[in-house]
Amino acid sequence: MHKVEIYTRYWCGYCHMARALLQSLGCQFQEYDVESNTALQQEMFQRTGGRTVPQVLIDNQPAGGFTDLARLQHNGVLERLLADPDPPS
Numbered sequence: 001m002h003k004v005e006i007y008t009r010y011w012c013g014y015c016h017m018a019r020a021l022l023q024s025l026g027c028q029f030q031e032y033d034v035e036s037n038t039a040l041q042q043e044m045f046q047r048t049g050g051r052t053v054p055q056v057l058i059d060n061q062p063a064g065g066f067t068d069l070a071r072l073q074h075n076g077v078l079e080r081l082l083a084d085p086d087p088p089s
Contacts, residue, residue: 002082004029007044007055011035014066018054021069027082029056058082 004022006029008015022029034040034053048055048062056063058081063069072078 001028001084002059003057004082005032005057006030007032007034007040007048007053009033009035009053012053015054018056018066018069021066021073022056025073025079025082 004027006015006018006022008019008031010033019029019031032040032044034044044053044055045051047057047060050062050065052065054065056065056069063072063081069078072081
């Protein structure tokens with residue numbers, strides 16, 4: 001299973017849409033609310049290079065924000081990135 005992480009703020013509409021997109025694909029993820037946590041905000045920037053939310057990582061690789069996820073999903077790439085690398089036989 002791939003490790004998916006998302007940095008969010010509670011009130012952010014794009015964050016809600018990113019969560020909904022990941023959930024619609026059956027993806028489980030770890031969420032970090034950076035609203036009042038400056039240490040998490042700094043960690044997010046160091047890991048992704050992004051200062052806006054959401055910021056998504058798949059297997060520790062930055063995947064971008066909601067618009068990036070939507071583009072990946074539209075092109076059929078997101079499903080491949082999230083596909084089980086070792087499906088049961």
